Amino acid sequence: MISTSLLPLETPTPAHICPFDQACSYLEQAARELKLDQGILATLSNPRKVVTVSIPVKRDDGEVQVLAGHRVQHCDILGPYKGGIRYHQAVTLREVSALAMLMTWKCALLGIPYGGAKGGIAINPKSYSVGELERITRRYTSELIKDIGPAVDIPAPDMGTSAREMAWIMDTYSVNVGHAVPGVVTGKPLSIGGSRGREMATGRGVMITVREALADLGKSLAGVRVAIQGFGNVGGAAALLLHQAGAKVIAVSTGTGGVFAQDGLDIPALQAYAAHNRRSIVGFPQAESITNSELLTLPCDVLIPAALENQITEENVHQVQATIVAEAANGPVTLQANQALAARGVTVLPDILTNAGGVVVSYLEWVQGLSYVFWDEERVNREMEQLMVRAYHQVIEQSQLRQIPLRLAAYTLGVGRVAQALSDRGLYP
Ligand SMILES: NC(=O)C1=CN([C@@H]2O[C@H](COP(=O)(O)OP(=O)(O)OC[C@H]3O[C@@H](n4cnc5c(N)ncnc54)[C@H](O)[C@@H]3O)[C@@H](O)[C@H]2O)C=CC1
Numbered sequence: 001m002i003s004t005s006l007l008p009l010e011t012p013t014p015a016h017i018c019p020f021d022q023a024c025s026y027l028e029q030a031a032r033e034l035k036l037d038q039g040i041l042a043t044l045s046n047p048r049k050v051v052t053v054s055i056p057v058k059r060d061d062g063e064v065q066v067l068a069g070h071r072v073q074h075c076d077i078l079g080p081y082k083g084g085i086r087y088h089q090a091v092t093l094r095e096v097s098a099l100a101m102l103m104t105w106k107c108a109l110l111g112i113p114y115g116g117a118k119g120g121i122a123i124n125p126k127s128y129s130v131g132e133l134e135r136i137t138r139r140y141t142s143e144l145i146k147d148i149g150p151a152v153d154i155p156a157p158d159m160g161t162s163a164r165e166m167a168w169i170m171d172t173y174s175v176n177v178g179h180a181v182p183g184v185v186t187g188k189p190l191s192i193g194g195s196r197g198r199e200m201a202t203g204r205g206v207m208i209t210v211r212e213a214l215a216d217l218g219k220s221l222a223g224v225r226v227a228i229q230g231f232g233n234v235g236g237a238a239a240l241l242l243h244q245a246g247a248k249v250i251a252v253s254t255g256t257g258g259v260f261a262q263d264g265l266d267i268p269a270l271q272a273y274a275a276h277n278r279r280s281i282v283g284f285p286q287a288e289s290i291t292n293s294e295l296l297t298l299p300c301d302v303l304i305p306a307a308l309e310n311q312i313t314e315e316n317v318h319q320v321q322a323t324i325v326a327e328a329a330n331g332p333v334t335l336q337a338n339q340a341l342a343a344r345g346v347t348v349l350p351d352i353l354t355n356a357g358g359v360v361v362s363y364l365e366w367v368q369g370l371s372y373v374f375w376d377e378e379r380v381n382r383e384m385e386q387l388m389v390r391a392y393h394q395v396i397e398q399s400q401l402r403q404i405p406l407r408l409a410a411y412t413l414g415v416g417r418v419a420q421a422l423s424d425r426g427l428y429p
């Protein structure tokens with residue numbers, strides 16, 4: 001394995017699967033397939049910049065806590081760094097670094113002029129008041145003020161963050177530089193230059209990718225049985241759009257458990273229920289309760305993990321019954337599980353393709369902001385769909401041409417474009 005000097009090693013535990021090591025393994029597979037020069041591989045195996053800041057926050061009860069906030073900038077060869085900010089208790093520097101690397105390949109695969117970055121703070125946002133979250137977000141932004149900006153690094157929402165946090169970041173950045181800078185973040189509210197369609201964009205991209213994959217198998221979305229882990233921004237939107245397109249969403253889950261209905265869940269009713277129950281779906285009347293692990297092994301056509309990394313592992317992969325696994329989350333299938341699924345002929349739609357709808361609409365938001373012209377939702381969705389469908393077909397063609405699985409095909413396209421740019425720019429002679 002190529003060495004990564006900027007990142008601390010994590011204490012390994014028997015069950016621990018390091019997302020950064022996995023991301024490097026996929027990169028190495030792509031490099032072998034592309035016969036990439038070792039120097040380029042070594043360059044791309046390391047994030048360009050790793051920033052960790054301390055965030056002192058006064059809790060509402062007067063206690064002072066000091067949190068660690070990370071921003072990892074993996075590569076900016078193709079344009080400004082781009083990627084979300086995650087608030088989740090399991091955040092680590094190596095996880096953020098893996099997610100930053102995935103952003104580089106994702107943007108290159110989709111043909112949008114960005115590099116890759118990711119940020120994160122290891123907190124459970126549900127344990128903090130809105131006021132505390134605002135203070136944390138503003139201090140995190142102030143600490144990163146020299147590292148972000150519309151031509152430098154453009155954050156967006158990820159797990160545990162939303163348009164609200166993006167508005168706080170935009171405001172803090174703008175106050176620091178002395179004028180309004182909407183382009184410093186994407187995924188912000190419409191009132192300050194957000195794009196129509198961004199909130200549903202990642203889920204819409206998931207629906208489009210699944211639809212295209214089914215079409216290649218001679219099927220349509222109508223009547224297809226789908227199970228979705230995660231009912232947040234991505235899983236919730238994917239569930240609604242798939243339901244509207246005629247699929248039977250038979251199960252969904254959140255961190256506190258899931259629900260199942262043999263004939264398909266009424267997704268709008270479930271969303272209304274979650275909205276009234278602090279995002280929990282447990283106890284939804286027209287369904288049976290299931291656990292998160294049961295959801296992953298249900299008999300269904302399409303399984304969509306839309307929550308965290310490392311959900312389908314060596315332990316449960318043999319029980320997965322779906323014929324398509326669509327990675328709406330980043331890194332939900334481990335390296336070993338991925339190989340086991342491939343050996344069984346299960347189609348795995350890789351994360352850097354399947355969940356790219358979000359960053360594509362972030363790009364469209366940035367373009368609208370730079371041109372001071374804002375589009376209606378129909379145009380945003382149309383332009384996003386074109387880029388998603390183009391990337392999907394490029395991945396399929398690459399897979400057929402090189403006789404490689406879809407993930408490796410997606411990686412060879414993303415990594416190959418970045419390596420070409422690196423060599424053309426002469427940063428690596
Ligand atoms: N928000 C975006 O635009 C994008 C998000 N993603 C990825 O999609 C995934 C989900 O992100 P969001 O939907 O934005 O987050 P979110 O915070 O809106 O929702 C996360 C959902 O996962 C559930 N969850 C948390 N822990 C769980 C567990 N252990 N088991 C089952 N469910 C669990 C939560 O209850 C919630 O329903 C992440 O991997 C993220 O990196 C990828 C591309 C863009």
Ligand SMILES: O=C(O)CCC(=O)C(=O)O
Pocket residue numbers: 082083084085103106154155156157158186187330355356358359360362
């Ligand atoms: O919209 C963006 O800029 C980034 C979304 C993101 O974090 C992701 O695709 O994983």
